[in-house]
Amino acid sequence: MTEYLIQQLLNALAFGAEYALIALGLAVVFSIMGLVNFAHGEVIAASAYAALLFAGLGLGAPLLVIGLAIAAAIAVSVTLERVAFRPVRNAPVTTGLLTAFGVSIVLQNLFQLLISPRPQAFPALNGLNATWHIGPWAVSSLQVMELVVALLAMLALGGFLGRSSLGIAMRAASRDFATVRLMGIQANRVVAAAFVISGALAGIACVFILARRGGVTPDMGFSLVLKAFVACVIGGFGSLFGAAAGGMLLGFIEVGLLVLLPQEMGGLKEALTYVIVTLILVYRPEGLFGSRRDLGDKEF
Amino acid sequence: MKTMKRTGLGVAMTLALPAAAIADDLRIGIAASLTGAYAPYAEVEGARCMADRLNAAGQGPKIELMIEDTRSEPQLSVTIAQKFLDRGAQVVTGIPFPDSLIPIAQIAEATGATVFSAPNTQVEMQIAGFENFIAGAVPDPVNGAATAEAAYAAGARNVVLLKSADAGSWSEMLPEWFGQSFEHLGGTVSGRLSHSIGTSDWSPQIAQIRAMSPAPDAVMISSVLPDIGILIRQLRANGFNGLVIGSDGFDDPSLEGTVTDPATLEQVIFGTHGPTGTGGRIDDFLADCRSKGFAVQGIFDALGADMVLQTHAAAMRAGSVDPVAIRQALRAEGGNPGITAEVISYAENGGAPVKTVPVIGFRNGKRVVLQDRVPAFVPDWR
Numbered sequence: 001m002t003e004y005l006i007q008q009l010l011n012a013l014a015f016g017a018e019y020a021l022i023a024l025g026l027a028v029v030f031s032i033m034g035l036v037n038f039a040h041g042e043v044i045a046a047s048a049y050a051a052l053l054f055a056g057l058g059l060g061a062p063l064l065v066i067g068l069a070i071a072a073a074i075a076v077s078v079t080l081e082r083v084a085f086r087p088v089r090n091a092p093v094t095t096g097l098l099t100a101f102g103v104s105i106v107l108q109n110l111f112q113l114l115i116s117p118r119p120q121a122f123p124a125l126n127g128l129n130a131t132w133h134i135g136p137w138a139v140s141s142l143q144v145m146e147l148v149v150a151l152l153a154m155l156a157l158g159g160f161l162g163r164s165s166l167g168i169a170m171r172a173a174s175r176d177f178a179t180v181r182l183m184g185i186q187a188n189r190v191v192a193a194a195f196v197i198s199g200a201l202a203g204i205a206c207v208f209i210l211a212r213r214g215g216v217t218p219d220m221g222f223s224l225v226l227k228a229f230v231a232c233v234i235g236g237f238g239s240l241f242g243a244a245a246g247g248m249l250l251g252f253i254e255v256g257l258l259v260l261l262p263q264e265m266g267g268l269k270e271a272l273t274y275v276i277v278t279l280i281l282v283y284r285p286e287g288l289f290g291s292r293r294d295l296g297d298k299e300f
Numbered sequence: 301m302k303t304m305k306r307t308g309l310g311v312a313m314t315l316a317l318p319a320a321a322i323a324d325d326l327r328i329g330i331a332a333s334l335t336g337a338y339a340p341y342a343e344v345e346g347a348r349c350m351a352d353r354l355n356a357a358g359q360g361p362k363i364e365l366m367i368e369d370t371r372s373e374p375q376l377s378v379t380i381a382q383k384f385l386d387r388g389a390q391v392v393t394g395i396p397f398p399d400s401l402i403p404i405a406q407i408a409e410a411t412g413a414t415v416f417s418a419p420n421t422q423v424e425m426q427i428a429g430f431e432n433f434i435a436g437a438v439p440d441p442v443n444g445a446a447t448a449e450a451a452y453a454a455g456a457r458n459v460v461l462l463k464s465a466d467a468g469s470w471s472e473m474l475p476e477w478f479g480q481s482f483e484h485l486g487g488t489v490s491g492r493l494s495h496s497i498g499t500s501d502w503s504p505q506i507a508q509i510r511a512m513s514p515a516p517d518a519v520m521i522s523s524v525l526p527d528i529g530i531l532i533r534q535l536r537a538n539g540f541n542g543l544v545i546g547s548d549g550f551d552d553p554s555l556e557g558t559v560t561d562p563a564t565l566e567q568v569i570f571g572t573h574g575p576t577g578t579g580g581r582i583d584d585f586l587a588d589c590r591s592k593g594f595a596v597q598g599i600f601d602a603l604g605a606d607m608v609l610q611t612h613a614a615a616m617r618a619g620s621v622d623p624v625a626i627r628q629a630l631r632a633e634g635g636n637p638g639i640t641a642e643v644i645s646y647a648e649n650g651g652a653p654v655k656t657v658p659v660i661g662f663r664n665g666k667r668v669v670l671q672d673r674v675p676a677f678v679p680d681w682r
Contacts, residue, residue, distance in 0.1 A: 138510075
């Protein structure tokens, strides 16, 4: 029984790490622009289709695929900022939200109509997903890597925001954009930096998703982004640490319900997940690591 | 290709005598999910290809296909279907689920048109009992029963069922119908586990399977790719060497590419609507369509082609494009020609076809037909 529980604990950590990676990508953009970028999932999908294209052109070596996927995600993310989000930067928050949803739907439809609505096999990264048997436990190499990369991403992001001039400008912009501009810092540069970071995180998440799924579908990122959004809300939407912690907590809630609920109640898993999330928000309306005063503060 | 011509157009041509009198077009309205969640199951390209082929052959009424995107929204599909009916469609179809098909069947009653859902397998429409409804695929309990026969024959004795409420009875009840048939044959259902459609990590369920005693020698699931491919790979990576048994959701060309390992594929069995990837009649049809520029992909396109071919043959048999006459001819004794089976009959069940259910396995990474027959025992689902 203990072995079984530890095994499920490891699984919950892996679920959480995936949500945390995507939630960080959402939180970075939200912190600067106040935009919940629901098109983040389509950045992941676009990155996957780009990897598929590169592999079709003979560029299918795993390391090359990883690099190209991340580069493609950054390019798509920055392009979306320039084409879709910059024009509505000064519009009300709801306009940005609707724009993000619109971009998400348009991209999904383009993938469906121009490529295929059906799954496209992509086994180039299957080798990353080995199973390590450590004593009685089976640990996926991908789970370990995802957890480590999520932690490293958070540390790197913390270091960047705390020590680099651009990072400090981004933190300042998240508190008072107008003042930052008055001090001579270009708004476009700060916002573009946020989308570069968000895109890089989407690209990294894409690599793990591709390695696990072995295939690409038009909607592969959408449902994950919805979960990442929930993670951000649980953790406190102003906090990067909160986004990551919310992702981990959501992973634990999902795996816990999957394990504990009797099969005949399995259909209630999603509903109960949201009941728990609601209870957390009743207790902490600003999220676990958000604060009323500093809602929007991105410091760890 | 040659086989298809023999069985499809060949049979149709033998019914062509009364067709000389047909002057009006045969209008088929497809409220199709070209985008949205159900887009992977669209039958449009196969239907277009078959209509093109039949029109080129010049026998019987000219087929006019009317196609509009529903965006996978049931309410929009009803609006589009109404538009098709207003334009005189004798046959219409919508999203292959009851929330779309029931209202379409209701509005189609006024014109006498038939609602012909090529990929529909869910029993709800059959239980609802609309006189003007026809499904192109066998109901899920029949699929589950046929797959149980093949799985038992392959040596499975102790199966765990993976179930989800996300895709209605197809993902929730089909495993149960499989289980009932499996137990009827002498096998045991040792457990039931939950999952969600869209699962990309099966580690929690696999940990539960590993903790079961006695260990199951087979897993049964009705789900979609790429979820299934991930499950198969993760089960294998965790030392599970039993069978992974599935339904028509497995029948996608990406299955082999997602799993990749031939030894792992050898442990996969699934029931479907017609054998693809085995070099048979359906593959010939799909290859011919691709050569003509149609973006066909797999079994759902073949079901779409069935719908057009059968409707056209029924119109020729009836000698009329009157919608009620066409439906009577669709349900006539002896059935009509199909792509997924040589003959598809509705004479026995009215709304669900009687045809063989192929169960597919793998040898050396290639698909093989393990059995192709009507199952001897089907659980009572009505």
